[in-house]
Amino acid sequence: MGEKMIIETRGLKQYFRISETYTVKAVDGISFGIRTGEVFGLVGESGCGKSTVARSLTGIYKPTEGEILYDGETVTGKNARAAKIKNMQHEVQTIFQDSAAALNPRMTVEKIILEPYRIQKLKAGKEEQRHRLLEMMRNVGLSETYLSKLPGELSGGQRQRVSIARALMLNPRLIIADEPVASLDISIQAQIITLFQRLQKEGKFSFLFIAHDLSVVRFISDKIAVMLRGKIVEIAETEELFQNPLHPYTKALLSAVHVPDPVYERSRKILYYDTDTLSGEKLEEVLPGHYLLK
Amino acid sequence: MAEEVLRLENLAISFDTGKGEVEAVRGVDLTVNKGEILCVVGESGCGKTVMCQSVMHLLPRYSRVKHGRMIVCGEDITHYSERQMRQIRGRCMSMVFQDPLTTLNPTIPIGKQITEAILKHEKISGEEAKKRALELLELVEIEDAENRINLQPHFFSGGMRQRCVLAVALASRPRILFADEATTALDVTVEAKILDLLTDIRKKTGISIVFISHDLGTVARIADRVAVMYAGKIVELGTAEEIFYDPRHPYTWGLLSSLPALAAETGELHYLPGMPPSLLDPPKGDAFAERNQYAMRIDYEEMPPMFKISETHYAATWLLDPRAPKIESPICLKPGSGLWAKK
Secondary structure, X not given: OOOOEEEEEEEEEEEEEOOOOOEEEEEEEEEEEEEOOOEEEEEOOOOOOHHHHHHHHOOOOOOOEEEEEEOOEEOOOOOOOHHHHHHHHHHEEEEOOOHHHXXXXXXXXXXXXXXXXXXXXXOOOHHHHHHHHHHHHHHOOOOHHHHHOOHXXXXXXXXXXXXXXXXXXXXXXXXXXXXXXXXXXXXXXXXXXXXXHHHHHHHOOEEEEEEOOHHHHHHHXXXXXXXXXXXXXXXXXXXXXHHOOXXXXXXXHHHOOOOOOHHHHHHOOOXXXXXHHOOOOOEEEEEOOEEXXX | OOOEEEEEEEEEEEEEXXXXXXXXXXXXXXXXXXXXXXXXXXXXXXXXXHHHHHHOOOOOOOEEXXXXXXXXXXXXXXXXXXXXXXHHEOOOEEEEOOOHHHHOOOOOOHHHHHHHHHHHHOOOOXXXXXXXXXXXXXXXOOOOXXXXXXXXXXXXXXXXXXXXXXXXXHOOOOOEEEEEOOOOOOOHHHHHHHHHHHHHHHHHHOOEEEEEEOOHHHHOOOOOEEEEEEOOEEEEEEEHHHHHHOOOOHHHHHHHHOOHHHHHHHOOOOOOOOOOOOOOOOOOOOOOHHHOOOOOHHHHHOOOOOEEOOOOOEEOOHHHOOOOOOOOOOEEOOOOOOOOEEO
């Protein structure tokens, strides 16, 4: 893991104006950075704004306020260089939860995985493309027979593998995965997580892993940020967060993680946190590397 | 002897499709006792939903009961007509589905949706029905029920909607409740609350609950007994303690070891390779053989019978045959530790 930040947000705000009087503050001033080669987990319950963060980072939304830095250079606002943005679009890839919606149902697997070449207008010979295609298929554990299939003919796990192959096609430096395993069966989920882990070790890319399931995030991430109502309430190294959670909301989330142990489960007390009582403006470093909203 | 409310005898359900016969459920024997929470666990496509929907007679026309019987509250309902089923549904059993938004009618206030269910089954006045509806909303722990009874579903959060669906399902005082992935779409904290609510309702009303899930971690909190399903068959059945602390079937081992909660403790995430077999043309032997690292030759040739381990614990794997090599379960959990330890 390097010391340099690959992507950083500073006071990022993403508001959606629904009507004259009603504005949804989906992301409300968050600042964090992902180091090169780091797996960064972002957790929170539905509606906390974690998907909006993913979309802002990939440039789908234009931030209301604040800035996003890629490789230490701003890619939002007036001062952003077009070349840098282009560069970022090439090097940052996304994987979404719903693989059925993320893949064009009328394109074959082969076309889908080769599409990044076409979109980025990369000049690559037929031979080279084919070679890379087969390499990616092997990498994600799909046999060649799937190349001519349509997404509708694949299972959820296989479709997610196609999404991963497509995201890896251009050797990305950062992969943003928004709930990539949430809609999969437990056994298939385990297959995909191990795949992510292997690919991340081999490809050395940075990884923003967004999920609501804490045990999944714990297994894969180096560092975790907990989000609530558009704000990050706590950031810490994974084990530090699990051993020593400081924010009451983090404690409540951790208390709700399932353990496959009936005797323990029946006696487990679940803590509740009234999300309306959330207060605090800024993240402060309370312990080395452990930040808390105060 | 506990009172039986549901009994399935060698039940098999098939779908006649354009490609041929899909054997979704292939001979299931199961009983549900009064006041018990039975959890059915398995991957998607293993037949757990089809099994429950067949008992409710909710399957499409191209499905059929190939053989076997289903007995609900002492009545054999296998070949009941739609008219007869209408007497059974609601009164004897009801069902809660995964997505509360598609279950509720978005245009009708939830109070009316509950009274509708009550009035269908009982001859009481509208006033009384409304009172019952309020009681039900309080039973499912909706705060400030009096003011909320006239609101449409979109005013409610996902967890509260699921509570409303539960209230509708409980309106006619059923004896069995099928909950089909009822908490899968909810956030973890909300999920935990709904699970606690289910145990609470069971305590208050003595209802039996059949809880379907793909996640063994979820069911640990509520299950009295667990049935593990694979490729249309029950492969292991036992009390929660037996399934979690003394699993015998390699598929149960696989399901348990692919839980990330365990992996975070051991640092290793195991997974079952491959996919479940197609039920269009199910394999001759043990359907799990292809993915089973302990598979023996007989697994490919003959289906294993249910071996009895204790009065309550059964598993269908040739590993339990006296002639098979002794294989220790790769996972071992000490009760109550909350932690997993590898042997």
